[in-house]
Amino acid sequence: MTIHIVEDDPGVSDSLVLLLRSLGHHAIAYPDAETFFRQEPPCAGDTIIIDLLLPGISGAKVIRWLQRLANPPAIIAISGQPQSAIEAQFRGMAMPRLLRKPLTEDVITQELR
Numbered sequence: 001m002t003i004h005i006v007e008d009d010p011g012v013s014d015s016l017v018l019l020l021r022s023l024g025h026h027a028i029a030y031p032d033a034e035t036f037f038r039q040e041p042p043c044a045g046d047t048i049i050i051d052l053l054l055p056g057i058s059g060a061k062v063i064r065w066l067q068r069l070a071n072p073p074a075i076i077a078i079s080g081q082p083q084s085a086i087e088a089q090f091r092g093m094a095m096p097r098l099l100r101k102p103l104t105e106d107v108i109t110q111e112l113r
Contacts (some may be wrong), residue, residue, distance in 0.1 A: 002043070003112075005029040006036045006050040006062060007078070012103070016049065019105055025112070033057035044071035047112065052079040052089060060089040063096055076111055078103060 003025050007013040013029040020027035030036040033054055042048060048066060052059035059077060066072050079086055080101035087095075099107055 001026070001045045001047065003027045003047045003049060004036065004042055004073075006033060006048065006054065006059065008032055008051060008054050012051075012078075012101075016103070016108070019108060020112075023109065023112070033059070033062045036062065041069060042066070042073040044073060046073040047076065048073050049076045049078060052077050052086065053081060058089070063090075064093055067094060067096075 003020050005013050005016050005020075005027060007016065007029065008031055010031070013031070017027045017029050030039075034056055037057075048062075050059045050062055054062075059079075063075055063077060066075055075096040077086075077096045077098045078101055079098065086098065097111065099111060
């Protein structure tokens with residue numbers, strides 16, 4: 001399993017990669033959706049951790065694309081936005097698991113069990 005992290009804040013993405021690798025996971029970070037889309041599509045056994053507020057293509061648009069794959073990966077959205085703004089982005093589609101920023105090691109490790 002690979003954990004793909006799509007996050008534009010280098011501090012957050014670097015911290016997530018270090019944490020996930022220390023837990024024995026294969027983790028790759030992408031600074032934006034466009035870079036993520038240039039790679040092979042994720043496998044069904046992969047996990048995507050994606051910030052909703054990305055430059056360029058939004059996290060919600062990436063999630064919409066991932067959910068339409070024949071065998072979608074697990075998706076975890078991360079955001080520090082107000083709940084109403086998050087709900088507006090997912091109107092008319094399935095809401096993925098959501099983790100609120102700031103993230104903690106405990107929250108991440110619980111989510112990946």
